[in-house]
Amino acid sequence: xxxxxxxxxxxxxxxxxxALALTGCSSGGADDGAAAAIEAPFAAxxxxxxxxxxxxxxxxxxxxxxxxxxxxxxxxxxTILANVCDRLMRVQPDLSLGQGIASAAEWADDTxxxxxxxxxAVFHDGSPVSTADVLWSLQRHAAEGAAExxxxxNVVAMEQTAADEITITTSQxxxxxxxxxxxxxxxxxxxxxxxxxxxAFGGPGAASAxxxxxxxxxxxxxxxxxxxxxxxxxxxxVDALTDEVVFRWAExxxxxxxxxxxxxxxxYLENAGAATSFAGSTDVSVFQGPxxxxxxxxxTDRGALxxxxxxxxxxxxxxxxxxxxxxxxxxxxxxxxxxxxGAWGYEAEAFxxxxxxxxxxxxxxxxxxxxxxxxxxxxxxxxxxTIVVASNGSSxxxxxxxxxxxxxKSIGLEAEILVVPQVQYGDFYSDAELRGQADLWPxxxxxxxxxxxxxxxxxxSDASVNFTGFADPEYDELVAAGYAAxxxxxxxxxxxxxxxxxxxxxxxxxxxxTPATLIMANDVTGVPxxxxxxxxxxxASLGSAER
Amino acid sequence: xxxxxxxxxxxxxxxxxxxxxxxxxxxxxxxxxxTFLIGNPENLTPERIASVRAQYHLDEPxxxxxxxxxxxxxxxxxGQSFQYHQPVSALLxxxxxxxxxxxxxxxxxxxxVGIGLGVLAAVRRGRATDTLVVGGTxxxxxxxxxVLGIAFVALFAVQLRWFPVAGAGSGGVDRLVSLTLPALTxxxxxxxxxxxxxxxxxxxxxxxxxxxxxxxxxxxxxxIVRDHVLRGSWxxxxxxxxxxxxxxxAGTVAVETVFGLSGxxxxxxxxxxxxxFPVVQAVLLFMVVxxxxxxxxVDLLLPVLDPxxxxxxxxx
Numbered sequence: 001x002x003x004x005x006x007x008x009x010x011x012x013x014x015x016x017x018x019a020l021a022l023t024g025c026s027s028g029g030a031d032d033g034a035a036a037a038i039e040a041p042f043a044a045x046x047x048x049x050x051x052x053x054x055x056x057x058x059x060x061x062x063x064x065x066x067x068x069x070x071x072x073x074x075x076x077x078x079t080i081l082a083n084v085c086d087r088l089m090r091v092q093p094d095l096s097l098g099q100g101i102a103s104a105a106e107w108a109d110d111t112x113x114x115x116x117x118x119x120x121a122v123f124h125d126g127s128p129v130s131t132a133d134v135l136w137s138l139q140r141h142a143a144e145g146a147a148e149x150x151x152x153x154n155v156v157a158m159e160q161t162a163a164d165e166i167t168i169t170t171s172q173x174x175x176x177x178x179x180x181x182x183x184x185x186x187x188x189x190x191x192x193x194x195x196x197x198x199x200a201f202g203g204p205g206a207a208s209a210x211x212x213x214x215x216x217x218x219x220x221x222x223x224x225x226x227x228x229x230x231x232x233x234x235x236x237x238v239d240a241l242t243d244e245v246v247f248r249w250a251e252x253x254x255x256x257x258x259x260x261x262x263x264x265x266x267x268y269l270e271n272a273g274a275a276t277s278f279a280g281s282t283d284v285s286v287f288q289g290p291x292x293x294x295x296x297x298x299x300t301d302r303g304a305l306x307x308x309x310x311x312x313x314x315x316x317x318x319x320x321x322x323x324x325x326x327x328x329x330x331x332x333x334x335x336x337x338x339x340x341x342g343a344w345g346y347e348a349e350a351f352x353x354x355x356x357x358x359x360x361x362x363x364x365x366x367x368x369x370x371x372x373x374x375x376x377x378x379x380x381x382x383x384x385x386t387i388v389v390a391s392n393g394s395s396x397x398x399x400x401x402x403x404x405x406x407x408x409k410s411i412g413l414e415a416e417i418l419v420v421p422q423v424q425y426g427d428f429y430s431d432a433e434l435r436g437q438a439d440l441w442p443x444x445x446x447x448x449x450x451x452x453x454x455x456x457x458x459x460x461s462d463a464s465v466n467f468t469g470f471a472d473p474e475y476d477e478l479v480a481a482g483y484a485a486x487x488x489x490x491x492x493x494x495x496x497x498x499x500x501x502x503x504x505x506x507x508x509x510x511x512x513x514t515p516a517t518l519i520m521a522n523d524v525t526g527v528p529x530x531x532x533x534x535x536x537x538x539x540a541s542l543g544s545a546e547r
Numbered sequence: 548x549x550x551x552x553x554x555x556x557x558x559x560x561x562x563x564x565x566x567x568x569x570x571x572x573x574x575x576x577x578x579x580x581x582t583f584l585i586g587n588p589e590n591l592t593p594e595r596i597a598s599v600r601a602q603y604h605l606d607e608p609x610x611x612x613x614x615x616x617x618x619x620x621x622x623x624x625x626g627q628s629f630q631y632h633q634p635v636s637a638l639l640x641x642x643x644x645x646x647x648x649x650x651x652x653x654x655x656x657x658x659x660v661g662i663g664l665g666v667l668a669a670v671r672r673g674r675a676t677d678t679l680v681v682g683g684t685x686x687x688x689x690x691x692x693x694v695l696g697i698a699f700v701a702l703f704a705v706q707l708r709w710f711p712v713a714g715a716g717s718g719g720v721d722r723l724v725s726l727t728l729p730a731l732t733x734x735x736x737x738x739x740x741x742x743x744x745x746x747x748x749x750x751x752x753x754x755x756x757x758x759x760x761x762x763x764x765x766x767x768x769x770x771i772v773r774d775h776v777l778r779g780s781w782x783x784x785x786x787x788x789x790x791x792x793x794x795x796x797a798g799t800v801a802v803e804t805v806f807g808l809s810g811x812x813x814x815x816x817x818x819x820x821x822x823x824f825p826v827v828q829a830v831l832l833f834m835v836v837x838x839x840x841x842x843x844x845v846d847l848l849l850p851v852l853d854p855x856x857x858x859x860x861x862x863x
Binding site: 062063065066068071145147202203204220222223248249250253255257260261421423424425426429430431458463 | 579585586587588590592598602630631632633637638641642645697704708711712713715717804805806809817819820821822
């Protein structure tokens with residue numbers, strides 16, 4: 001499970017806001033990124049490519065930190081590794097689960113997951129990918145302190161049980177384990193390369209230890225990283241059209257400028273609002289697609305927010321449409337749950353129907369919503385104390401915090417904003433003393449697996465991010481049942497029940513979903529526009545667009 | 548000789564004190580490095596936090612932590628970056644050249660244009676040109692460098708496409724072109740002080756006895772300015788240019804961010820934001836050392852330029 005937050009430097013944040021104002025391509029001026037709403041198609045993929053490309057330049061939000069995913073993986077690291085490393089399973093562009101190095105995977109019983117390992121894959125150094133190599137990789141991921149070791153929390157044994165078979169034994173049913181094998185916890189490494197490289201592995205200049213459709217051929221620390229098509233890739237379905245992709249990195253406004261001038265052909269943005277400067281552009285298009293990311297207001301047990309009626313009242317009174325426009329230039333969607341539609345990696349129709357039926361988080365509060373909210377406040381005894389909402393000073397945080405204050409005042413509650421330094425903001429998750437200073441803090445939350453159960457487990461009474469003191473024994477039992485349900489339809493039904501309970505108790509207050517956002521020059525196309533770019537070999541489908 | 552040893556000892560002492568102050572400041576800064584080291588909020592369990600603290604010695608008192616760092620630094624090991632998981636020395640080695648090239652380029656522009664404008668203003672003192680130079684450079688000095696940088700990018704890179712919008716180029720001419728806008732941005736805001744010092748220092752010389760004497764011999768004004776006025780003015784001019792260059796090394800942060808340059812300035816911002824102690828420590832010390840080197844060079848250079856100058860003038 002991965003969830004790394006990248007605080008933007010204040011300087012950078014200031015610069016990008018000012019840049020939007022000065023580059024003259026934003027009609028909204030400098031009022032904190034509020035620009036004209038922009039139309040971006042919402043789909044999992046961009047139109048298919050029609051021809052090959054010699055090379056493309058792609059922008060990242062930051063320099064890759066290390067290509068050893070067992071140490072750490074930032075979004076930039078993953079955007080590259082997705083093309084370079086194969087995994088046991090593979091995330092498809094529509095975020096459903098497909099096959100990777102494992103040609104089949106099956107739960108033999110409640111606690112035995114059996115993988116059939118394909119025998120025709122080769123590493124970039126030409127050596128075959130053996131079943132033993134796969135097992136070695138899984139053990140490396142599961143080792144104490146490894147970044148993805150939490151995915152293996154329920155694993156008690158991993159063994160090669162036939163020439164092309166690996167069996168994982170778990171202590172309890174774990175329906176999400178299979179999903180994890182499509183992420184960084186399922187990467188298949190070349191043990192010989194990693195052992196030879198030692199401490200240098202993962203850094204600039206280290207040899208490739210993977211078998212993906214591209215290999216890293218150059219990493220000029222501080223300036224660029226190049227991946228080149230791997231000629232002997234095993235999967236005929238993945239035939240890369242682009243020979244070479246050069247990655248560069250810069251902060252938001254420089255990324256936008258690079259696309260504007262044609263110096264780069266594309267970028268997956270970490271902040272959707274940064275795409276607003278392309279409204280009406282003739283050379284660059286904006287695409288959006290499903291992701292699990294959602295902005296939420298996380299409540300603490302400090303004061304009034306410990307009462308779920310107050311949480312529900314605030315949720316009813318929050319102007320999500322206003323937030324989507326002011327903070328994200330219309331590139332975010334008012335949302336009723338704390339996890340985006342990208343989590344619906346299976347049984348999508350069932351999840352969507354359940355989502356549509358949810359109430360309690362209107363896009364724009366109507367009179368009925370406000371009346372219901374006021375009734376809840378009255379029922380809770382109209383708390384006197386001022387509600388404190390935190391912000392780290394970034395424009396998105398400020399807009400959401402201000403909207404919360406406005407929502408509180410509209411239903412007769414007092415609220416104020418507490419500004420916490422950017423470098424300290426993440427400590428809300430680890431520092432009880434800091435949580436004691438605020439009732440709520442806005443944050444963007446996402447999960448790395450496309451299964452809402454992977455989020456709703458956070459409502460268990462002993463979950464590490466359940467800070468409001470929400471405790472419901474039935475909920476806890478449902479989470480366990482969900483993990484035991486390896487049948488997708490059954491698990492979806494349980495998860496939908498969990499979602500209903502989470503929303504009923506407003507454990508966190510949902511704000512907006514922020515879809516995956518891609519900006520791409522009009523002369524190239526083909527890549528996924530969903531959050532799949534984190535794990536799937538997206539560059540392999542990049543090519544030229546029809547002229 | 549003894550002077551050199553004294554000077555060296557002073558530098559080393561300065562470095563030790565600076566390294567401790569930086570370390571203590573990072574230690575006292577708000578925010579917990581463990582939050583960044585673990586990353587995923589769902590993994591921030593008390594056990595995991597404790598084990599990561601122990602792994603990075605974050606559970607030890609300030610002095611013990613400082614000793615861990617200092618004993619490594621004495622052997623040339625500045626530790627591993629928390630964020631990049633590479634030796635800090637490797638990170639710096641990749642980024643120092645960009646910053647030095649940028650500062651060097653800016654220094655050349657600054658020296659040529661700044662001194663040139665100062666000379667122009669001094670020769671035309673009291674006339675319209677003088678007022679224009681003084682007023683224009685003062686106005687330029689009042690613009691924050693990142694605002695100027697953004698305006699430059701918008702105009703010369705995005706609208707006119709004369710320069711790339713981001714990055715430091717791949718070396719040679721490409722690098723020179725890529726660093727032009729950032730170097731201009733960095734130098735323009737400092738032009739005022741250099742041209743002002745040049746002008747002031749020359750005006751003092753104009754009224755001095757040796758210049759009056761030279762005038763009396765009927766020398767042409769051009770030669771008087773070159774051989775008598777400028778010659779006597781070099782001391783303060785060089786000193787000021789050097790101090791400005793030294794401060795530029797620490798002042799590239801905003802410019803590097805705007806122009807997407809991976810230099811030590813952007814590395815520093817990034818490291819402070821992620822509590823990457825070893826990197827912050829190394830970058831700031833690099834800046835301190837660079838400052839010392841520049842001022843020392845000036846100390847050595849001034850007596851050569853002007854024998855009347857006492858050699859302990861700059862770094863008193």
